[in-house]
């Protein structure tokens with residue numbers, strides 16, 4: 001292995017360590033970039049094996065596949081939200097994506113006084129997009145779209161090109177024939193610009209759809 005690539009590998013290990021993904025392992029001496037002797041490494045295959053395993057393990061923890069967010073983008077999400085998508089068997093079926101800006105919205109969607117997170121997701125199997133909502137403290141995600149039919153949005157939210165928080169308050173009658181809902185918490189306004197929009201809101205038991213304009 002060339003000395004330069006070895007140094008890059010050590011840099012990556014250092015990055016992983018500093019971000020908390022590697023608790024134990026090799027580290028440059030004195031906190032400075034370490035130039036390793038390639039002759040020494042050539043005679044120490046065990047060291048290289050440990051490096052390779054550490055690098056693989058680190059990358060897999062925040063980039064499980066080509067659909068997943070970069071480490072930098074995913075770092076904007078709370079550890080609780082990331083743990084859900086890393087640990088929950090159902091949530092693992094969905095990749096966090098960022099094709100819209102913003103790719104996540106914070107609000108108290110279920111009205112319990114604690115901040116929840118809505119984030120864009122893609123079903124890893126069907127490739128259909130949607131929204132995952134993770135309530136504060138929850139260990140699982142509620143999936144809207146992304147292969148699950150939801151309201152008039154269908155099971156693929158690929159039509160959605162904008163969204164934003166709709167703070168808890170009065171909802172005006174929209175295109176929906178039913179009376180406007182009374183919000184328990186904040187809602188999400190999901191939009192196809194110059195075409196249609198709808199409120200996604202918690203009705204006390206589940207998320208519901210209220211058409212605003214079309």
Ligand SMILES: [Ca+2]
Pocket residue numbers: 107108109110111112113114115116135136
């Ligand atoms: Ca909440």
